[in-house]
Amino acid sequence: MRAKKIMYDHIIIASADPTTLLGNIKKAIDKGDIQTWAYDLQGDFTHVLAPWQDKAWLQPSAEGPGLVFRIFLAEKKVPHPAELKSFLLKDFSSVLSLQFEYLAKGHHIRIG
Numbered sequence: 001m002r003a004k005k006i007m008y009d010h011i012i013i014a015s016a017d018p019t020t021l022l023g024n025i026k027k028a029i030d031k032g033d034i035q036t037w038a039y040d041l042q043g044d045f046t047h048v049l050a051p052w053q054d055k056a057w058l059q060p061s062a063e064g065p066g067l068v069f070r071i072f073l074a075e076k077k078v079p080h081p082a083e084l085k086s087f088l089l090k091d092f093s094s095v096l097s098l099q100f101e102y103l104a105k106g107h108h109i110r111i112g
Contacts, residue, residue, distance in 0.1 A: 009085055011058065011069040011093060012110045018067035021100075022060050028099050037095060045069070047088065056088055 015021045025045075028034045039045045044057035058069040071088060073081055093109045 009071050009089065011071075011089060013067045013069075013096070014108045014110075015066050018062035018065075021067050022062065024100070025096065034095055034099055037092065044072070045092070047091065052084065052087065056084055058088065058092060 013021065025034070026039060029037060029039060036047060036049055037045050038048050040057070042059075044059045046052075046054060046057050055074050057072045059072060060067060060069050062068075069092065071085055073084065097109065
């Protein structure tokens with residue numbers, strides 16, 4: 001089991017059906033439409049490119065009217081946690097906006 005340390009930032013995606021949205025994100029990864037992210041057996045998402053691979057995870061959960069991704073960093077592998085957190089938030093949000101056009105329209109993605 002990997003060691004994780006919670007960071008108190010997260011990504012919130014407004015959705016009437018967060019469970020379906022999560023399934024669609026995983027399908028896009030499985031089909032190769034999203035190539036820079038993967039998910040593990042626990043359902044957590046991680047960036048697949050060096051230098052970010054296996055240094056942080058986004059843990060999804062359906063909460064209220066949206067899908068929330070909490071950021072967890074590997075305790076001993078992250079020399080610059082603020083830089084990594086910023087990169088992950090921007091990259092994941094950008095990838096989802098490109099893949100799912102309706103997320104790019106309006107304020108569907110928030111960083112909290």
